[in-house]
Amino acid sequence: xxxxxxxxxxxxxxxxxxxxxxxxxxxxxxxxxxxxxxxxxxxxxxxxxxxxxxxxxxxxxxxxxxxxxxxxxxxxxxxxxxxxxxxxxxxxxxxxxxxxxxxxxxxxxxxxxxxxxxxxxxxxxxxxxxxxxxxxxxxxxxxxxxxxxxxxxxxxxxxxxxxxxxxxxxxxxxxxxxxxxxxxxxxxxxxxxxxxxxxxxxxxxxxxxxxxxxxxxxxxxxxxxxxxxxxxxxxxxxxxxxxxxxxxxxxxxxxxxxxxxxxxxxxxxxxxxxxxxx
Amino acid sequence: xxxxxxxxxxxxxxxxxxxxxxxxxxxxxxxxxxxxxxxxxxxxxxxxxxxxxxxxxxxxxxxxxxxxxxxxxxxxxxxxxxxxxxxxxxxxxxxxxxx
Numbered sequence: 001x002x003x004x005x006x007x008x009x010x011x012x013x014x015x016x017x018x019x020x021x022x023x024x025x026x027x028x029x030x031x032x033x034x035x036x037x038x039x040x041x042x043x044x045x046x047x048x049x050x051x052x053x054x055x056x057x058x059x060x061x062x063x064x065x066x067x068x069x070x071x072x073x074x075x076x077x078x079x080x081x082x083x084x085x086x087x088x089x090x091x092x093x094x095x096x097x098x099x100x101x102x103x104x105x106x107x108x109x110x111x112x113x114x115x116x117x118x119x120x121x122x123x124x125x126x127x128x129x130x131x132x133x134x135x136x137x138x139x140x141x142x143x144x145x146x147x148x149x150x151x152x153x154x155x156x157x158x159x160x161x162x163x164x165x166x167x168x169x170x171x172x173x174x175x176x177x178x179x180x181x182x183x184x185x186x187x188x189x190x191x192x193x194x195x196x197x198x199x200x201x202x203x204x205x206x207x208x209x210x211x212x213x214x215x216x217x218x219x220x221x222x223x224x225x226x227x228x229x230x231x232x233x234x235x236x237x238x239x240x241x242x243x244x245x246x247x248x249x250x251x252x253x254x255x256x257x258x259x260x261x262x263x264x265x266x267x268x269x270x271x272x273x274x275x276x277x278x
Numbered sequence: 279x280x281x282x283x284x285x286x287x288x289x290x291x292x293x294x295x296x297x298x299x300x301x302x303x304x305x306x307x308x309x310x311x312x313x314x315x316x317x318x319x320x321x322x323x324x325x326x327x328x329x330x331x332x333x334x335x336x337x338x339x340x341x342x343x344x345x346x347x348x349x350x351x352x353x354x355x356x357x358x359x360x361x362x363x364x365x366x367x368x369x370x371x372x373x374x375x376x377x
Contacts, residue, residue: 037320112311
């Protein structure tokens with residue numbers, strides 16, 4: 001029973017991973033259509049924290065992530081993300097490298113206007129089972145997961161908006177556990193309150209609405225009752241930049257959910273990133 | 279007197295083009311899609327790879343990039359268009375500024 005509860009908690013925690021920041025330039029908790037310029041390299045150092053409680057589970061996780069993206073062309077970029085986690089669950093702790101993700105994003109449509117852009121892109125990621133799945137709590141899922149998504153957006157001197165749909169297909173992991181496939185839908189609005197110029201600090205405020213749904217987990221052919229369901233988050237984000245440096249931060253607050261059976265729920269997720277491109 | 283004037287005029291005709299070609303050429307690029315300072319860095323980076331470039335002035339509010347070349351160097355519209363495209367934007371207009 002305890003084992004099943006632990007698996008259920010892991011489901012909620014890892015369900016949050018569908019909108020990892022790989023290839024992100026814009027929203028913090030969901031993807032954006034922008035790609036880095038041709039020949040450009042972007043490094044992102046991120047720090048995540050999340051708290052999950054309920055159904056006998058108390059879990060806190062801290063994760064640092066290093067991400068590198070490279071612009072093959074102005075429309076096509078590739079990237080790699082490597083996380084390092086510190087996890088605490090009901091008194092048990094584990095720390096170490098998690099699962100590495102390889103990704104690519106292709107901007108297949110764009111329309112440039114004076115001081116504004118419309119863009120649309122497709123993204124594809126593969127999460128590899130490189131993290132330890134034998135620790136408690138687990139640092140890696142032991143599975144190879146594939147994510148595909150579509151994202152579109154508008155960026156102007158004053159206003160921003162983004163919309164995205166992401167689907168993650170999870171492979172079988174350690175202990176014959178296959179986490180349910182996940183879907184997310186995201187809407188983002190943003191504003192630049194002060195219109196500065198190029199060599200001046202720039203601030204953008206964003207508000208994201210993130211809906212995440214997980215299908216039930218499967219354990220050796222048996223669908224687990226206390227898994228799956230959806231959560232809805234509202235996420236204020238602030239983004240500050242100066243030339244080729246950006247600092248971003250935000251918090252996700254769960255405002256609604258419909259989870260199957262008895263499960264722990266997400267209290268909050270926080271994220272901060274330092275981005276540098278050259 | 280007239281002969282002196284002719285010689286002076288001839289010398290002036292010879293000198294003026296040399297002087298003009300020795301001046302730094304400036305170009306103004308009107309760029310569409312230029313909304314974000316963080317993104318605009320790509321234009322600066324790509325332009326800095328251009329041989330003979332001396333100075334770049336990006337005005338995001340006006341949507342323009344003013345480029346100053348070193349003496350004897352120049353930039354073509356095709357070259358500017360490719361640089362802007364590789365940066366993720368679109369070149370709307372390209373003009374040479376009179377010095």
